Amino acid sequence: MPASSTSRASDLPVPQDTRFDRRLAEILDYATEVFAEKGYEGASMRDLSRLSGISLAGLYYYFESKEKLLYFIQQHTFTTIIDRLRGRLAGSSDPETRLRMFVHNHVDYSLTRPKAMKVLSHEDDVLKNGYGTELAGIKREYYRICVGLVDDLVKAEGLKSIAAGSSGMKTRTAVMALFGMMNWLYTWYNPRVDPDAEVLARQISDVFLRGIRGVNGSREPNRSPKKAQPKRRS
Amino acid sequence: MPASSTSRASDLPVPQDTRFDRRLAEILDYATEVFAEKGYEGASMRDLSRLSGISLAGLYYYFESKEKLLYFIQQHTFTTIIDRLRGRLAGSSDPETRLRMFVHNHVDYSLTRPKAMKVLSHEDDVLKNGYGTELAGIKREYYRICVGLVDDLVKAEGLKSIAAGSSGMKTRTAVMALFGMMNWLYTWYNPRVDPDAEVLARQISDVFLRGIRGVNGSREPNRSPKKAQPKRRS
DNA sequence: ATAAAATTATAACGAACGTTCGACAGAATC
DNA sequence: GATTCTGTCGAACGTTCGTTATAATTTTAT
Numbered sequence: 001m002p003a004s005s006t007s008r009a010s011d012l013p014v015p016q017d018t019r020f021d022r023r024l025a026e027i028l029d030y031a032t033e034v035f036a037e038k039g040y041e042g043a044s045m046r047d048l049s050r051l052s053g054i055s056l057a058g059l060y061y062y063f064e065s066k067e068k069l070l071y072f073i074q075q076h077t078f079t080t081i082i083d084r085l086r087g088r089l090a091g092s093s094d095p096e097t098r099l100r101m102f103v104h105n106h107v108d109y110s111l112t113r114p115k116a117m118k119v120l121s122h123e124d125d126v127l128k129n130g131y132g133t134e135l136a137g138i139k140r141e142y143y144r145i146c147v148g149l150v151d152d153l154v155k156a157e158g159l160k161s162i163a164a165g166s167s168g169m170k171t172r173t174a175v176m177a178l179f180g181m182m183n184w185l186y187t188w189y190n191p192r193v194d195p196d197a198e199v200l201a202r203q204i205s206d207v208f209l210r211g212i213r214g215v216n217g218s219r220e221p222n223r224s225p226k227k228a229q230p231k232r233r234s
Numbered sequence: 235m236p237a238s239s240t241s242r243a244s245d246l247p248v249p250q251d252t253r254f255d256r257r258l259a260e261i262l263d264y265a266t267e268v269f270a271e272k273g274y275e276g277a278s279m280r281d282l283s284r285l286s287g288i289s290l291a292g293l294y295y296y297f298e299s300k301e302k303l304l305y306f307i308q309q310h311t312f313t314t315i316i317d318r319l320r321g322r323l324a325g326s327s328d329p330e331t332r333l334r335m336f337v338h339n340h341v342d343y344s345l346t347r348p349k350a351m352k353v354l355s356h357e358d359d360v361l362k363n364g365y366g367t368e369l370a371g372i373k374r375e376y377y378r379i380c381v382g383l384v385d386d387l388v389k390a391e392g393l394k395s396i397a398a399g400s401s402g403m404k405t406r407t408a409v410m411a412l413f414g415m416m417n418w419l420y421t422w423y424n425p426r427v428d429p430d431a432e433v434l435a436r437q438i439s440d441v442f443l444r445g446i447r448g449v450n451g452s453r454e455p456n457r458s459p460k461k462a463q464p465k466r467r468s
Numbered sequence: 469a470t471a472a473a474a475t476t477a478t479a480a481c482g483a484a485c486g487t488t489c490g491a492c493a494g495a496a497t498c
Numbered sequence: 499g500a501t502t503c504t505g506t507c508g509a510a511c512g513t514t515c516g517t518t519a520t521a522a523t524t525t526t527a528t
Contacts, residue, residue: 019526023474039360041275045516057518058475066516122356124421126273169437173429176422177415177441184414187358194407203403207411207445257505279486291488292506300486 024062027052028076031069036115040070040123070123071131077116078138081109085145095153096209102149103182103208104201110185111197118186146175150212162212169212178208258296261286262310265303270349274304274357304357305365311350312372315343319379329387330443336383337416337442338435344419345431352420380409384446396446403446412442 030052034043045066049056063069088101110117127135150171154162162169181204194200264286268277279300283290297303322335344351361369384405388396396403415438428434 019473039273039275041273042360044514046514055476056516057477060517061474064517126276169441170429172427173434173437174441176418177438179422180415180418181411182414183421184410184418188410188413195404200407203407204411207403207408207441210444211441254504278484280484289507290486291508294487295505298487 020062024072027054027059027062028069028072032073032115032119035070035073035123036118040066040119040126067127067131070119071127071135073116074120074123074127074135075131075138077113077120078135078142081106082138082142082145084109095149095156099149099153099209100201100205102146103178103205104197106182107185107201107204108197110182111189111191111200114186114189117183121183121186143175143179146178147171150175154212157213159213174208174212177211178204181207254296258306261288261293261296262303262306266307266349266353269304269307269357270352274300274353274360301361301365304353305361305369307350308354308357308361308369309365309372311347311354312369312376315340316372316376316379318343329383329390333383333387333443334435334439336380337412337439338431340416341419341435341438342431344416345423345425345434348420348423351417355417355420377409377413380412381405384409388446391447393447408442408446411445412438415441 027048031048034048034051037043038047045056045059049059052059063072085102085105088105089098092098092101124139125132150162154171162171162174188194195203261282265282268282268285271277272281279290279293283293286293297306319336319339322339323332326332326335358373359366384396388405396405396408422428429437
């Protein structure tokens with residue numbers, strides 16, 4: 001009776017690709033579909049059994065609880081996104097390019113695996129007390145990466161503070177607005193009428209970048225941070 | 235045995251403020267809290283009973299099902315937002331001011347009643363087939379208002395098309411990005427560290443407006459019905 | 469061929485779910 | 499003072515939930 005004997009919070013399907021792991025991954029895909037469709041609480045194990053064609057008892061051969069199923073999905077989705085991001089970021093050192101990479105990576109994943117992304121976003125605060133805090137940590141790490149990229153950009157362009165209107169916008173607020181644009185995607189995106197990942201990522205990046213830069217660009221051609229915060233009439 | 239005898243999809247607590255309606259409104263507040271905390275599917279009628287101090291059976295004197303409870307909450311939240319919006323929009327005819335009013339109205343409500351907003355956003359596709367389609371209609375109406383405001387602005391400023399990067403951004407995409415920034419609020423906003431509604435709405439508006447205007451403004455030189463327009467609501 | 473690993477059907481478990489029944493008390497009406 | 503209406507309740511109904519046990523069988527690996 002396997003089902004991954006340990007109960008520590010961080011045993012994920014190890015890199016080693018056994019037959020067991022492959023089947024579990026298959027089940028995780030079905031579960032992602034069911035959770036995306038009916039929500040974690042609204043979906044039943046019997047729904048999953050029906051969709052996957054695996055008997056109710058058979059499912060429990062691969063995991064030990066419905067909670068763990070959700071944990072696997074979210075953990076895997078999150079780490080995949082971060083891993084891909086790290087791969088991309090290694091390719092450039094230009095702050096703007098790197099931020100655009102972040103957005104493109106996120107948007108691309110969202111459009112490629114919309115259901116996984118929906119489960120990640122929508123069931124964000126379901127898990128508590130073990131898996132929950134671990135996932136919160138990963139999320140925090142991901143958030144910090146984005147903050148770092150924005151801060152690098154702000155420094156490189158010599159902006160005293162992010163400009164929005166007359167008062168400076170905190171990095172936190174700007175980053176949350178960016179996450180809002182990206183994470184809301186799953187509620188409206190329709191591949192038949194909406195632009196592909198490349199275009200969408202560029203447009204979102206453009207909006208964000210123009211947002212944090214001042215009205216006239218508010219930049220110094222190069223060094224020396226001084227001078228001219230954009231001043232709307234006031 | 236009351237509980238609102240009819241079963242048509244649009245009987246809401248009528249303007250007439252009877253004792254019954256007042257008690258129902260009180261229950262709706264408790265229900266909003268429970269749904270916001272545990273999600274619609276995750277919350278039980280017993281949770282609501284416990285929180286409100288009203289017996290399980292007693293609750294059903296005021297409504298006929300859990301579904302209808304959610305419908306009441308979402309319907310009331312939506313129409314309240316739209317009503318307030320109409321009131322504000324009547325105060326100005328300047329396109330930019332009107333768009334800023336839209337954002338401010340939405341953000342303001344989101345920060346004033348975050349739980350209601352969370353239930354509206356998070357349980358968006360739970361209801362189907364009756365209440366669901368009615369709510370989808372209201373949502374669509376709200377969306378169309380926003381599209382109208384953006385289109386007015388684009389026309390008034392003589393933008394060929396919304397500019398984002400080299401290719402034009404569709405109004406749909408821009409509006410969805412705006413909704414993303416606003417509707418994601420409920421996942422992160424913390425009144426102790428984040429700016430108040432006034433400031434936040436201005437910053438989001440600024441990001442959005444700079445986003446849809448070109449880098450240099452991208453306006454056509456032909457007409458210029460632009461006046462500085464001292465913003466700030468009355 | 470044989471041992472091990474997967475998987476099934478069946479059924480059950482206790483707990484929790486949404487909802488309803490019938491009774492009952494107080495207030496309003498007659 | 500009797501009767502009706504309004505609000506509230508404890509207790510239960512029938513169903514579904516996540517999960518497990520058992521025993522039998524098929525599939526895979528050695």
